Amino acid sequence: MTFNKNSMLMALMLSFSLMLFSHNSQAAIDTFEFDNAQQEKTFHELTKLLRCPKCQNNNIADSNAELAKDLRNKTYELVTQGQTKEQVIDYMVARFGNFVRYDPPVTPITIFLWLGPALFIIFGLLVLFRQIKKQPTKATVLDTEEQEKLQKLLKQHVKDTK
Known part of the structure; x- marks a missing residue:
């Protein structure tokens, strides 16, 4: 009996697939x-x-x-x-x-399992609120000294660009 390359390849693929899927057939079912x-x-x-x-x-x-x-x-x-x-x-x-x-x-030991997500959300909202509160407002009012400095810088910039 002689085997050519195609029949050897087919036999190898068949044996490989049998090994691959035979594990599931050995699974036990509880009755x-x-x-x-x-x-x-x-x-x-x-x-x-x-x-x-x-x-x-x-x-x-x-x-x-x-x-x-x-x-x-x-x-x-x-x-x-x-x-x-x-x-x-x-x-x-x-x-x-x-x-x-x-x-x-709910016991003293498991209270954090139950309250943990709520506490995490509250903590996150507090951090977010503090960050927003720290940000400067967009419309900042300049005092007279700052306004004078700004005018000098603008004049200097206009001279340099000409």
Whole structure:
């Protein structure tokens, strides 16, 4: 059996594309079985409410990180044990802190998360107001001494240009 350049190139491209796209086919899909529809609903709500500590801006339902997978499994375990949403959230907060919640409660520690954007805007407006206030007005009134100097400069300029 002989191969020409075209068939070798095609075989190489085919094997490369198989290697490139085979990784996605190995992705695992989580399947969970629940005792009732309420448990399933609670599980799905919780996985959307809890943030992945590794990904930081993904919830554990959308994240593919191993830590998110572990948190989904733990959430499933706690929900099937009959724990409420609040109990599961309390469990996760006890282990990961309020960061694991997308909507952390207002506490002395998290107050800056809630007030930070407003304080930043107020500070920016104050700086802007002070800068505007410092700028001189366009119509500056000259005293008599300054007016005399200006007239001398203008006369000198007229003489030099002639």
